[in-house]
Amino acid sequence: MMEAVAAIPPFESFYVEHRDAVFGFLARRLGRSAAEDAFQETFLRALRAYARLEHGRHLRAWIFTIAARVAIDAARRKPGDAVPLDEEPVTEDSQPAYLELEHLAEELPPAERAAVVLRYGYDLPYAEIGAALGSSEDAARQAASSGIRRLRRKEGLA
Amino acid sequence: MKVTAELDRRFRDAAAAAGDLDVGYDLVDTPVGELFVGATPAGLCRIAYDPEPERIVDSLARSVGVRVLRAPRSVDETRRQLDEYFAHRRRQFDLPIDLRVAEGFPRRVLDELALVPYGELTTYGELARRADHPRAARAVGTIMNRNPIPIVLPCHRVVGASGSLTGYGGGLERKEALLKLEGAL
8 A cells, every 4th residue: 555655654663763774874984972973963853854754755765864964064073083084075156065966866766866865965885875775785876877867867968 | 783772862862852752752660550651742642551552652643743752751740740649649640731632522521520639539420511411421431431641631530320430441450449549449
């Protein structure tokens, strides 16, 4: 039944299902102690936005894009404590890569959108994206590349 | 990587403090068994005997809102007052109540029920009269059976016209135990 698949679960089930994976991801990005604050921030942001969700599909990808953004904020705030991220090219009049991509990718199918944003916006390795999307490394690579092809066609760049 | 119990607790406390939960709940141990206790930011909304938390959480998510989280801090005050009640140190609960799920006649009956004093008995018929539907004793029985907040809304103090205990959503043994605790039996 479509309706049952797409129903938004109570926050308790959502949190219990994803907390360990999200914490693992943040710990790898930020180190264990910085990850604790980032973990709390990630799920508090999710909680605030949760009432506005329109369906319950792709919640794992959704929470990982929140976690990835929190990790970037945390790494910026405390550069000394954080595992360094790749350079993010930010000029005065351009948005950070992930914001621009999230906007561009809005119309992609959700799995492709998440793969594109996590790969090219947040620079996550495919294995991590596969874990985030509940699929494999290969599936994540495929979703990202077909998302990129679709974006190029849309933007007339093919 | 497993989230530690302490980090888990910290998040649940922060979520309760942030005020963004539709319902925060916990399981509370009492002499009449484990209770599910849930509260919205407006007040206590649910107490359940023999809880199957998942089922109650699902039903609260549908009736109140999807942001339902086990957050012990949300029900600290209720837990404290229940402890006092069972230790004979409290005769009246002083808690905000959120009865948004009850409307119309059931709501009127529950409002009247809240006024039945500690240690006193009333009847289904009397409660129906007080809610302006003197012939609705049977409907009042059903409403008592579905009372969303037993103990605090004292449906255990409502008995049959003959004085028999009749029935109780949590089982007659508990009704008897509560009335004995209050010195009504």
